[in-house]
Amino acid sequence: LRLWSIKTKTPHSHLTSLLKHLRTHPCHDSLPRCARTLLQTPRESTAVVEMGAGKYCHFGLTSGLRYSLQNAHHIPDTLSLIFNIDGLPLTRSTRGQFWPILCRVANCGKGKPFFVGVFYGMAKPRDADVFLQPFVTDLQDVLLSGLEIKDQLVRVRVAAIVCDAPARAYILSVKSHSGFYSCTKCDVKGEHRDGRVCFPVVTGEGRTNDSFRDLLQRQHHVGQTILTELPIDMIDCIPLDYMHLVCLGVVRKLLHLWFS
Structure with missing residues (x-):
């Protein structure tokens, strides 16, 4: 009954009414009286806090991982996590995002x-470090102490933090x-060529985790990101965005040149 109500998106009022009718039969008198009890809806609501010009709700990394893995048949000794941070508009008629x-x-x-946290406002969070602080605190804890799931202590590592170019620059505090x-x-x-910035010849040296953390090329940075508090490689763990660079970038440009 619980799975049916979730799959059919039955309103709570309708489900409660159905439960009341079913309970009148002796075979179903053990059913709960209301939809909230049947669906095991949490009594505590997730706190929404003011953050700059918007609002932020933090759901938590640990609870999300445990919920995500509750039906897993086998849990590896080390969990590899992929994170994504990006902005998306809600409607075309408002600036809400x-x-x-x-x-x-x-x-x-x-x-x-699954959601670790979400910000809502008329623009992106003004201060990236304030926005990322709850996430960084949660991630620091599981990276340091591991995570206990089903009486098993597992290690956690960051495989990647995936963002498109604007979001990547935003969270890294770079140009x-x-x-x-x-x-x-x-x-x-x-x-600067034809009204755009390009990189026709790559003559630079590769960035390293140490050079990024030490801000060796000051022109690249606009600040010190809070992500440097995490024990991750700031270059290898934050890859380039394949979808926008290749699929919607180079390939799209080539198709336009070939067929237009």
Whole structure:
């Protein structure tokens, strides 16, 4: 009955009414009286806090991981996590937008992404460090202490933090993709051609985790990101965005040149 109500998206009022009718029969007198009890709806609501010009709701990384893995048949000794941070508009008629922080377990079945936290406002969070603080605190804890699931203590590692170019520059506190020193993989300086910044010849040296954390190329950074508090590789763990660079970037441009 619980699965049926979830799959059919039955309103709570209708489900409660159905339960009352079913309970009149002796065979079903053990059923709960209301939909909230049947669906085991949490009594405590997740706190929504003011954050700059918007609101933020933090669901938690640990609880999300435990819920995501509750039906897993085998849990590996080390969980590899993939995170995604990006903004998305809600409607075309307003400027309201969500900035969710999503997580997915990459090496345990076909785990679905779940929310770690979400920001709502008329623009992106003004201060990226304030926005990321609850997420970083949660992640620091599981990276340091591990996670106990089904009486098993498992280690946790960050496989990747996936973002498109604007979101990546935002969370890393570096120059946006239209800047001369915007490349997150090497320290090459771009050139301004035909109204855009491009990198015709790659002559720079590859960035390293140490060089990023030490802000060796000051022109690349606009600040010190809170993500450096995590024990991760700031270059390897934050990859380039394949969808926008290749599928919707180079390939789209080639198709336009070939067929237009």
